[in-house]
Amino acid sequence: MSSYSVLLVEDSEFMIEHVSQALEGKHGFEVEAVATADEARAVFDTSTFDCVISSYELLNESGIHLAASLEEAVDGASVPFILFTGNPLEPLVEEALEAGVSAFVSKSNHATGEMNVFANRIRLAIEAAE
Known part of the structure; x- marks a missing residue:
């Protein structure tokens, strides 16, 4: 099992709980979850993650806009964004x-069951960036 650290950006409490439990319990990821793009940027500035996972539809902006802002923040370092x-x-x-x-x-x-496909996609994105 991996011990990759992921930042989950999702405004649905149900999805945060479901995804976090599956990725931590079944797949060995460390998951930190936030609900907004602003929270994601704040946490991203002070912590290191192997991958960022974001919902497309966030409260004040899209996941695509968040991806672009994080891409600019890392100055060439590659952190996979799903x-x-x-x-x-x-x-x-x-x-x-x-x-x-x-x-x-x-x-x-x-987004159902043990999330094997999702976990595999995360691992592949992280390994491709290493």
């Missing part, structure tokens, strides 16, 4: 990739 969304991916892909999104995970397909 966009976690229930929206159709196709219309988001080009803008998301330009903003620094590394991978996409659909909430509808991968």
Whole structure:
């Protein structure tokens, strides 16, 4: 099992609890969760993470805008950013990739059970950035 540290940015308490429990309990990740992009930036400035996972729809901005702001903040260091969304991916892909999104995970397909596909996608994104 990995001991990768991930920052989860999600405004749904249910999703925070579900994703955190699955990733920590079943897959060995360390998960820190916040509800807003502003909280994510504040935590990102003071802590080190192997990966950022963000919902597309946040309270005050999109996960894509968050990805772009974090990409600028790290000055060339590569921290994988996974966009976690229930929206159709196709219309988001080009803008998301330009903003620094590394991978996409659909909430509808991968937000159930033990989240094996999601955990694997996180590991692959981290390993690709190393």
